[in-house]
Amino acid sequence: MLHIIYIWIANSNKNKGAYLLLIYNTDCFELIKTIKTNTIDMILTDPPYGMSYVSGGRKEKHDKIANDDNLDWLDNFIKECFRVLKDNTASYFFCSYHNIDIFKRAIEKHFNVKDILVWEKNNSGMGDLTGCFAPKVEFIIFVHKGRKNIIGKRTDNIFKFKKTDNAMHPTQKPTDLCEHMIKKFSDDGDIIFDPFMGSGTTGVSAIQSGRDFIGCEIDDKYFKIANERIKKAVLKSKQINVNDLF
Numbered sequence: 007m008l009h010i011i012y013i014w015i016a017n018s019n020k021n022k023g024a025y026l027l028l029i030y031n032t033d034c035f036e037l038i039k040t041i042k043t044n045t046i047d048m049i050l051t052d053p054p055y056g057m058s059y060v061s062g063g064r065k066e067k068h069d070k071i072a073n074d075d076n077l078d079w080l081d082n083f084i085k086e087c088f089r090v091l092k093d094n095t096a097s098y099f100f101c102s103y104h105n106i107d108i109f110k111r112a113i114e115k116h117f118n119v120k121d122i123l124v125w126e127k128n129n130s131g132m133g134d135l136t137g138c139f140a141p142k143v144e145f146i147i148f149v150h151k152g153r154k155n156i157i158g159k160r161t162d163n164i165f166k167f168k169k170t171d172n173a174m175h176p177t178q179k180p181t182d183l184c185e186h187m188i189k190k191f192s193d194d195g196d197i198i199f200d201p202f203m204g205s206g207t208t209g210v211s212a213i214q215s216g217r218d219f220i221g222c223e224i225d226d227k228y229f230k231i232a233n234e235r236i237k238k239a240v241l242k243s244k245q246i247n248v249n250d251l252f
């Protein structure tokens with residue numbers, strides 16, 4: 007199993023000292039089995055949608071997403087997510103409307119589904135140009151294991167954040183959206199886990215929010231992109247010397 011480990015000393019005074027960052031270029035269905043029970047503070051992930059996703063209208067072409075042609079893995083995966091999370095934590099699962107019913111049913115077998123949050127983008131996508139309204143939103147299934155209270159001011163459940171240009175991944179999410187989600191329901195130094203990290207958006211957001219991060223990506227190309235993005239975020243946020251890392 008190939009993995010890259012960074013451990014660094016944080017230089018902000020309220021931090022606990024060292025932060026942990028682990029990213030794996032492997033199959034998360036295998037990786038998650040190795041994680042101990044009740045150890046993760048939040049899962050923030052954007053799993054394959056089970057719809058053989060192909061985005062229209064982009065200049066840059068991307069490869070097909072692994073494990074996106076069926077959802078046979080879903081039940082076991084959700085069960086494992088529940089097992090590795092600590093009690094009294096909140097988590098987020100991005101989801102396309104196509105299979106949101108299947109995702110919700112699988113998730114609520116274990117978790118308390120608190121809401122289906124809406125990410126409202128700044129402009130709409132293509133979709134069926136003549137047979138449907140122009141798509142402008144995506145959905146996020148928001149869950150509790152036990153109970154977790156919101157941190158700071160309560161905001162509404164429609165998140166207005168600009169979409170990305172998907173330059174690095176066909177379903178790339180914005181870091182400011184993920185940071186908002188992380189900060190509202192986890193604490194400084196908590197461990198955020200993204201089993202399907204794609205281009206590493208959750209990792210960058212976790213670092214920028216002062217959280218520890220564990221990430222996994224099966225596709226070599228996306229793993230390399232995630233690795234580079236995360237490395238840059240580490241160096242930028244902590245202003246450390248690269249020679250301290252390798």
Ligand SMILES: C[S@@+](CC[C@H](N)C(=O)[O-])C[C@H]1O[C@@H](n2cnc3c(N)ncnc32)[C@H](O)[C@@H]1O
Nearest residue numbers: 033034052073175178179202204205207223224
């Ligand atoms: C919907 S995309 C996530 C994109 C991400 N949110 C971003 O901003 O770049 C899902 C990712 O999961 C990866 N994937 C699919 N099956 C996997 C598995 N078994 N283990 C790890 N990664 C997997 C795919 O290669 C894909 O990059």
